[in-house]
Amino acid sequence: MPEHTSDVVVIGGGLIGLAIAWQLATDGVQVTVCDPTPGAQTSVVAAGMLAPVTEVEYGEDDLLALNLAGVAAWPDFAARLEDATGLSAGLHQTGTLSVAYDVDDAAELRRLAEYQRGLGLAVEVLSGREARKREPLLATGVTGGVWVPGDHSVDNRQAVTALLRAVEVSGVTLLRQSVDHVITSGTTAIGVQLADGSAVHAGQVIAATGPWSAQLKGVPPELRAPVRPVKGEVLRLRVPEAYRPALNHTVRATARGFSVYLVPRPGGELVVGATSNELGYDTRVLAGGVFALLRDARTVLPVTDELELVETIAGLRPATPDNAPILGPSGLDGLLWATGHYRNGVLLTPVTAAVIAETVRTGVLPDLGKPFLRSRFGQF
Ligand code: GLY
Numbered sequence: 001m002p003e004h005t006s007d008v009v010v011i012g013g014g015l016i017g018l019a020i021a022w023q024l025a026t027d028g029v030q031v032t033v034c035d036p037t038p039g040a041q042t043s044v045v046a047a048g049m050l051a052p053v054t055e056v057e058y059g060e061d062d063l064l065a066l067n068l069a070g071v072a073a074w075p076d077f078a079a080r081l082e083d084a085t086g087l088s089a090g091l092h093q094t095g096t097l098s099v100a101y102d103v104d105d106a107a108e109l110r111r112l113a114e115y116q117r118g119l120g121l122a123v124e125v126l127s128g129r130e131a132r133k134r135e136p137l138l139a140t141g142v143t144g145g146v147w148v149p150g151d152h153s154v155d156n157r158q159a160v161t162a163l164l165r166a167v168e169v170s171g172v173t174l175l176r177q178s179v180d181h182v183i184t185s186g187t188t189a190i191g192v193q194l195a196d197g198s199a200v201h202a203g204q205v206i207a208a209t210g211p212w213s214a215q216l217k218g219v220p221p222e223l224r225a226p227v228r229p230v231k232g233e234v235l236r237l238r239v240p241e242a243y244r245p246a247l248n249h250t251v252r253a254t255a256r257g258f259s260v261y262l263v264p265r266p267g268g269e270l271v272v273g274a275t276s277n278e279l280g281y282d283t284r285v286l287a288g289g290v291f292a293l294l295r296d297a298r299t300v301l302p303v304t305d306e307l308e309l310v311e312t313i314a315g316l317r318p319a320t321p322d323n324a325p326i327l328g329p330s331g332l333d334g335l336l337w338a339t340g341h342y343r344n345g346v347l348l349t350p351v352t353a354a355v356i357a358e359t360v361r362t363g364v365l366p367d368l369g370k371p372f373l374r375s376r377f378g379q380f
Helices: 015-026 061-085 103-118 128-134 156-169 210-215 287-300 302-306 349-362 367-372
Strands: 003-011 031-034 096-100 124-127 144-148 152-154 173-175 179-185 188-194 199-207 228-238 250-255 258-264 269-273 308-319 326-329 335-339
Touching (some): 003 188, 015 061, 015 335, 015 349, 061 156, 061 349, 096 128, 103 250, 210 228, 210 335, 269 287, 287 302, 349 367
Parallel strands (some): 003 031, 031 173
Antiparallel strands (some): 096 144, 258 269, 326 335
């Protein structure tokens, strides 16, 4: 069986793994990425919101700091990616409008806006009429809104295509193979064994294994990453010319207590998401999920009825017990984690690549990554 050697081997070719590989390769490191279907999992299902403010949760201060660094890192990352490949990275800095449908939704939105403002985040509370001025096709029943100028979106499918090209032009070796296990020598990871029996030997192994992280064989059970899959169903609709642009900004809505988001793309696509279910590795799209998303989308944007339903798809968010990623040293020498990005994978792609590349370069996890060590969970 063939044996490969590399300075670094990255397990997983989603956005996170590809971005790490590209960053390392541009730093002059020899990198191999192993993935049977690079860029084909959660990275292409996601809607691509960069939403540190609108997705903020009570008590997640460390994650908020990382998420803000994430959105700040995107413009430079996108510019470098576009320079390297001649392809669009898909970044759209258009801001986000949160809207509420009934009075209970409006009260909840105002409470969240107060919390966001208390954290020093830029939010502007709007009446229903002011919200409709920004988005004229919103339902007349929309009772209020909050304008969030700093939350944006990325066409994640464009970003995946650009990153696949970037790793190719930067000399990364992409092996379209699954990893069977991490090879260890004593307490050190020294490479990976692939499903076909061949091996990649490397001084550094990086696990960007997303929702499959807890299953990574070769990692001692007490050091495994506590990551579980959380299914999300997403729809892609096409806006006919007559109704374009159906939306100018990402719209997040609470409609009769249910959450939905609508992310417009410049070409006329409207991405609607997302359900959230703990059903293991099930990626079937269920009728109930499609129904719920369309019900909530058409409540706040009635023209949804006139749009073509082009795609239904489901993916798996890699969730951790505290909703924050797992970054850096694993407890096994030679193995770094870059996983558990849950709802923020697209947002955190550039900053994760920077944090992990710096760790490889210096041997030290930068301060920004320190709250996200695997060791915070102890044994699980
Ligand atoms: N960040 C959006 C989602 O996970 O559905």
